[in-house]
Amino acid sequence: MQRAVRGRLVSFAGDPAESEDAVRYWSDGLVAIDGGRIVAVGDAQAIAPTLPPQTPVDHYPEQLIMPGFIDTHIHYVQIEAIASFGSQLLDWLKNYAFVAEQKFADPDFAAKQARFFLDELLRNGTTTALVYCSVHAHSADALFEEAERRGMAIAAGKVMMDRNVPDGLRDDAASSYADSKALIARWHKRGRARYAITPRFVVSSTPEQLAAAGTLLREHPDCLVQSHLAENLDEIALVRETYPQAASYTDVYHRFGLLGPTTVLGHCIHLAEDEMALLSRTRTVAAFCPTSNLFLGSGLFDLAAMSKKERPVRVSLATDVGGGTSYSMLQTAGAAYKVLQLRDQKLAAYQAFHMMTRGNAHALGLEQEIGTLAPGRYADLVVLDARATPAMRARMAAVHDRLDEELFVLMIMGDDRAVAATYVQGEKRP
Numbered sequence: 001m002q003r004a005v006r007g008r009l010v011s012f013a014g015d016p017a018e019s020e021d022a023v024r025y026w027s028d029g030l031v032a033i034d035g036g037r038i039v040a041v042g043d044a045q046a047i048a049p050t051l052p053p054q055t056p057v058d059h060y061p062e063q064l065i066m067p068g069f070i071d072t073h074i075h076y077v078q079i080e081a082i083a084s085f086g087s088q089l090l091d092w093l094k095n096y097a098f099v100a101e102q103k104f105a106d107p108d109f110a111a112k113q114a115r116f117f118l119d120e121l122l123r124n125g126t127t128t129a130l131v132y133c134s135v136h137a138h139s140a141d142a143l144f145e146e147a148e149r150r151g152m153a154i155a156a157g158k159v160m161m162d163r164n165v166p167d168g169l170r171d172d173a174a175s176s177y178a179d180s181k182a183l184i185a186r187w188h189k190r191g192r193a194r195y196a197i198t199p200r201f202v203v204s205s206t207p208e209q210l211a212a213a214g215t216l217l218r219e220h221p222d223c224l225v226q227s228h229l230a231e232n233l234d235e236i237a238l239v240r241e242t243y244p245q246a247a248s249y250t251d252v253y254h255r256f257g258l259l260g261p262t263t264v265l266g267h268c269i270h271l272a273e274d275e276m277a278l279l280s281r282t283r284t285v286a287a288f289c290p291t292s293n294l295f296l297g298s299g300l301f302d303l304a305a306m307s308k309k310e311r312p313v314r315v316s317l318a319t320d321v322g323g324g325t326s327y328s329m330l331q332t333a334g335a336a337y338k339v340l341q342l343r344d345q346k347l348a349a350y351q352a353f354h355m356m357t358r359g360n361a362h363a364l365g366l367e368q369e370i371g372t373l374a375p376g377r378y379a380d381l382v383v384l385d386a387r388a389t390p391a392m393r394a395r396m397a398a399v400h401d402r403l404d405e406e407l408f409v410l411m412i413m414g415d416d417r418a419v420a421a422t423y424v425q426g427e428k429r430p
């Protein structure tokens with residue numbers, strides 16, 4: 001049965017950093033939905049008469065309707081590690097993240113946290129995410145099961161880690177290969193699920209395990225790969241000590257066959273020119289995680305350096321909860337703006353909202369499924385209210401017919417309160 005959502009529509013036909021006319025806006029638009037997918041998008045006056053009689057229409061006259069947000073790096077097993085005081089990456093992992101992740105040895109706890117996590121994403125308008133699970137294979141099962149129940153497109157993987165981690169969180173090269181392989185068989189491309197091969201980072205894997213991850217990718221080249229790169233200076237020093245023969249941290253992943261167009265590496269803050277060139281050449285994605293980089297004192301992402309015309313690195317935007325401090329992609333975009341201000345670079349609102357939607361869909365290879373309002377795409381939508389709080393309402397009194405200004409208010413002042421509704425496959429959730 002058809003249904004429809006009507007209001008002010010915003011979508012991107014291209015990257016606004018490259019082309020002025022990438023923005024698509026309908027002041028009174030309509031998205032017609034059938035079987036969970038978009039079947040028509042355009043002016044309400046033109047499309048409404050073509051709908052079957054009695055088609056239910058949700059009308060949002062003031063709000064903005066956009067493709068649902070996409071988060072390209074988040075740890076669902078760190079729900080209890082967010083907002084943990086006082087340390088930088090390596091100590092933070094030891095003192096907080098690894099403590100939180102050990103509780104996922106209990107499958108019931110994993111199922112409960114998976115439910116909370118996906119509800120929280122949807123409350124924040126995020127309909128798709130690339131997610132780290134714990135070392136326990138059943139933590140990935142729990143997340144995929146819950147996502148399937150909600151009809152959400154979730155990509156995820158169990159972390160592989162066999163050194164420099166507590167006993168309760170250690171697998172080994174052979175078991176991590178076998179567990180990941182079984183999860184791929186069980187979940188990859190089952191409905192909307194995608195599997196991500198997930199060696200946590202170079203520091204927590206033996207060479208044998210990184211080789212096993214590379215083998216998994218060779219055997220399943222359409223799987224995603226996710227890991228961390230060049231987040232923190234102590235981490236980088238440790239990698240250099242462990243792999244003196246490698247040219248760089250990035251080169252370690254390259255040696256094990258882990259770079260490529262389906263690989264998303266979190267942070268990528270402290271990179272030399274040859275490392276950025278290697279990321280560019282392999283079409284690897286760098287996930288910019290601004291709230292995490294500020295919170296853990298890791299450093300300032302250099303978007304201009306990444307975007308150099310002669311060797312552009314693909315960049316996505318992500319929360320990195322629990323190192324990150326908010327599930328909200330709006331807050332994340334606001335933090336990205338501030339990080340870039342400290343580098344005297346600018347993140348325009350159109351560019352930020354493009355990253356959260358179409359850009360991140362491209363980063364995950366899902367651009368034919370999500371990220372734009374277009375026929376054939378899934379009807380995963382977020383409805384945003386730039387007047388959600390008294391302070392936002394007061395600020396919006398000075399905004400007259402400027403879509404970019406309204407979006408900027410949303411990314412600087414907005415959070416879950418600015419999310420009026422979220423739709424997954426045309427159904428309002430949660």
Ligand SMILES: [Zn+2]
Pocket residue numbers: 073074075228266320323
């Ligand atoms: Zn992370």
